[in-house]
Amino acid sequence: MASTPAFGNGLATKLVKQGHRLDATGDHEKALKVYVEALKLEPSNLSIQDALFESAKEAVDKSPKTASSYITLGDAYAYRGDYNLARNTFRMAVQLASNRKENAVAATALGKILKLQPLGRNSHSASAWIKANDLATPSRDESIAFYRNLEKSIKRAWHPPKGNESKRVIVHFKVHKGGDISNLRTQRSCGVALADEAALKAVTDAAPFGPLPPRANDPMDVQFTFDYDAFNRDGGGNTHVGFAK
Numbered sequence: 001m002a003s004t005p006a007f008g009n010g011l012a013t014k015l016v017k018q019g020h021r022l023d024a025t026g027d028h029e030k031a032l033k034v035y036v037e038a039l040k041l042e043p044s045n046l047s048i049q050d051a052l053f054e055s056a057k058e059a060v061d062k063s064p065k066t067a068s069s070y071i072t073l074g075d076a077y078a079y080r081g082d083y084n085l086a087r088n089t090f091r092m093a094v095q096l097a098s099n100r101k102e103n104a105v106a107a108t109a110l111g112k113i114l115k116l117q118p119l120g121r122n123s124h125s126a127s128a129w130i131k132a133n134d135l136a137t138p139s140r141d142e143s144i145a146f147y148r149n150l151e152k153s154i155k156r157a158w159h160p161p162k163g164n165e166s167k168r169v170i171v172h173f174k175v176h177k178g179g180d181i182s183n184l185r186t187q188r189s190c191g192v193a194l195a196d197e198a199a200l201k202a203v204t205d206a207a208p209f210g211p212l213p214p215r216a217n218d219p220m221d222v223q224f225t226f227d228y229d230a231f232n233r234d235g236g237g238n239t240h241v242g243f244a245k
Helices: 010-025 028-041 046-062 067-080 083-096 100-119 125-134 140-157 193-206
Strands: 167-175 181-188 220-228 237-242
Touching (some): 010 028, 010 046, 100 125, 193 220
Antiparallel strands (some): 167 220
C-alpha cells in the first residue's frame, strides 16, 4: 500500500495511518471504518478515497464469496461516486448473504444507493454517501427487525400446493409507510400456476405489515423468494427476503 500522503487535518492523517496498520493485519472491515472517519473530516480527499478502495479490494480478494466483503467494496465505490458499480456490488452482496442479518445490511445499502443514484458521479459524492449512512437510513437493528417480522408474517400465510417437485417463486411488491402494499406481481414464475398464486396470496393475506423503520425509503421495494422443498419431511419450504434486484 502506498505511503500516507499529507492531509490538511492532522487527525485525518492519524486515522489513515491507523487504517494502513489494520490493512497490514488483514482487518479490512475495521480499516474501512477508520478510513470513513477520515473521509468525514476531508470528504473530497481523493487519497483517502483511494486508500479505502484499495482496502475494500483486498477484502474481496481475501474472501471472494462473502457478503460482508462485497458490502465493503460497495461502500468504497459509493464513496468514490461510482454509483453504478456500487449498486451492482451491493446486489452481489444480497445474493451472497448467508443469513438475515447480512441480507438486511446488504439490502439497506442497496436501497440507499438506488435512492442516490440519480445524482450520478459528482464531486460531492463522498459527502452524499456519508450523509446517507448517518442520517437517511434506519439503523441495522431496525432494518433487521422489520425484515424478520415481514418474513414471519408471510411464511405463516403461505400454503403451497403439495407436489413431488421443488419449486421457487419470486414476487415483488412495494411496502408503504403505514405497512400497506402495492404493485404486487410475480417476478419469476416456477411454471406452476397454483404455486405462483399461493405465493401472491401469502403476501396479500399477510399484509398490511408493520410501519416502515424510521428514515426508510417510502415506498420500499421488496423482493421475496419462496422456496418449496418437495423433499422436506415436514412438507414445508424456505423463504428469503430482500430488496428487489
